[in-house]
Amino acid sequence: MLNNGMKPKDRVLAALACKKLDRPPVVCFTQSATVDQMDAVGVHWPDAHTDPEKMATLAMAANKVFGFESARLPFCLTVEAEIMGCTVDLGKVDRTPMVKKHAYDSSSEVDVPKDFSQLGRAKAVVEATKLLKKKAGSELPVVVGTTGPFTIAGHLVGTENLLLWIVTEPESVHKFVKIAAEVENNYLRAIAAAGADVIVMSDPSASTDMLSGEMFDEYAAPYIKQSFSGIEGPKNVLHICGDTTLLLEHMMSTGVHGLSIEEKVQPEKAVEIVNNRVALVGNVGVVKPLLQGTPDDVSREAKRVAASGFNLVAPGCGLAARVPSPNIKALVDAVKK
Amino acid sequence: MSEQILEKLAEVVVKGKIKEAKPLAEQALGAGITAQTIIFDGLSKGMEVVGQKYEKKEYYLPQVLLSAQTMYAALDIVLPKLKVGEAGASGRIVIGVVEGDVHDIGKNIVKAMLTGAGLQIFDMGRDVPLKKYIEKVEAEKANILATSTLMTPTLAGMRELEKMLAEKNLKGPVKTMIGGGATSKEFAAQIGADAWGYDAIEAVKIAANLLKK
Structure with a gap:
């Protein structure tokens, strides 16, 4: 048993290596910022989506304000899509950026940007990662969030089109997800080189709400693997929303070190299936109990997740910007105390 | 034949x-x-x-x-x-994704299932300003207003729609149903929506129930 008093970074890396600890770390690997954090550190959305300095400052707020044992950036899943030509609305203080308009149809020739990580907000994220490493990297794990290739492809052509093409023109699906994976691989190399300790790739459009396990194996998994190929150093975590009970094995087949999942999966069931082969991250519900419940509800859920054997306790999905601070405090306290 | x-x-x-x-x-x-x-x-x-x-x-x-x-x-x-009056469609439903959200796949599936069930659907699309819903409900004399959102910041829009309907004395004549990732049965009850649907299949049953009332 590794005892208390560990640095958050060491605790998180040990937990991601599935080591036995006196308690799991409590982290936020998905979108971590809330309006209260923004007010506390004087940095707000949408500025923090584009300015590396502000991005790094807001990333640290999750630790500074609430005691999460991680610092995570950026705060959305639109960085890649925007560089590839989608129209993105950066939102406002309590609303995350969204893809408003897709860039391609199935017959489009796609210009793959050569030095992707030097462009647009990808460059800002890489810069912010370096800053965060310098400012907090000895204490806190530097966690960088990116978008999974199936989700990026959905942004490029419209997710509904992409899904439909699985039946009508599967070769177009492969074409776009592959392009996304190439771009993503270039981006991940730069993020790793900038000093990320953990890369959390979210691929929400590859969830069981959209795809069967077989479809996931054919259209999502190979490209997740390709995105991570040759990325040495950081621990790799795959986040997928929805009820992933039946998808856990498929997610593991991508070779990642950790799986981040939502509360729609029974935590005990997830632990039983995964059986410490990779680290489990999650899965305290963001809407219920975090957004709409009481601190007591949150505390109960967090303790249940920790007791079930999750390697890291975390919100099951990105925090909504208006999650009440007392609920977040209750989450952190329930695990630490 | x-x-x-x-x-x-x-x-x-x-x-x-x-x-x-x-x-x-x-x-x-x-x-x-x-x-x-x-x-x-x-x-x-x-x-x-x-x-x-x-x-x-x-x-x-x-x-x-x-x-x-x-x-x-x-x-x-x-x-x-289709001849006028022959529609047999006993229900007229205005449907859309609330303002601030662009996730519309779920809404489109619900729309397909409701259309398949023979109901008349007025699809507003996604990221639709709230007052447009009310205008459409009035213009089409709709029986049901069905809205969805996957996101949490946009939940407030659903609450607001209930208020707007109430101000126009349309609560009652017009039933509301909500759905989407961020919603729940409890939330529907909280804001005074008439029904919540887990998925598109449930949405068809719910709409049929609301239309009976």
Whole structure:
């Protein structure tokens, strides 16, 4: 048993290596910022989506304000899509950026940007990662969030089109997800080189709400693997929303070190299936109990997740910007105390 | 003969044979089958099977989307032939994704299932300003306003819609149903929505219940 008093970074890396600890770390690997954090550190959305300095400052707020044992950036899943030509609305203080308009149809020739990580907000994220490493990297794990290739492809052509093409023109699906994976691989190399300790790739459009396990194996998994190929150093975590009970094995087949999942999966069931082969991250519900419940509800859920054997306790999905601070405090306290 | 054509139409929808939809719909009309019969005894039956297959996880979203498109292709031919008053559609539903959210796949599936159930749908699209919903509900004398959101910041819009309906004394005559990732049964009760649906299959049952009231 590794005892208390560990640095958050060491605790998180040990937990991601599935080591036995006196308690799991409590982290936020998905979108971590809330309006209260923004007010506390004087940095707000949408500025923090584009300015590396502000991005790094807001990333640290999750630790500074609430005691999460991680610092995570950026705060959305639109960085890649925007560089590839989608129209993105950066939102406002309590609303995350969204893809408003897709860039391609199935017959489009796609210009793959050569030095992707030097462009647009990808460059800002890489810069912010370096800053965060310098400012907090000895204490806190530097966690960088990116978008999974199936989700990026959905942004490029419209997710509904992409899904439909699985039946009508599967070769177009492969074409776009592959392009996304190439771009993503270039981006991940730069993020790793900038000093990320953990890369959390979210691929929400590859969830069981959209795809069967077989479809996931054919259209999502190979490209997740390709995105991570040759990325040495950081621990790799795959986040997928929805009820992933039946998808856990498929997610593991991508070779990642950790799986981040939502509360729609029974935590005990997830632990039983995964059986410490990779680290489990999650899965305290963001809407219920975090957004709409009481601190007591949150505390109960967090303790249940920790007791079930999750390697890291975390919100099951990105925090909504208006999650009440007392609920977040209750989450952190329930695990630490 | 006509029964065969109707069965074939249902099958075309189930299997998503989109290219066959329009010719077959024309053939059905040519054989003297009424638009109403084509919709209810052909297309709707097909969508019902699609719903069952989705529930049993034999079908996933890609197949459902294709079946929906196939149904819409046939409806393009059939709907203009529908005589006024013959619709049989006992319900008029205004549907859309609330302002601030662009996630509309779930809404589109619900729309397909409700269309398949023979209801008349007015699709507002996504990221729709709240007052547009109210205007449409009034203009079309809708029975149900159905809205969805996957995101949490946009939940407030659903609460606001309830207020706006109440101010116009439309709560009661117009029922509301909500759905989408960020919503829940408790939330629906909290804001005074008349119903919450877990998925598109449930949405059809809920709409039928609301229309009985």
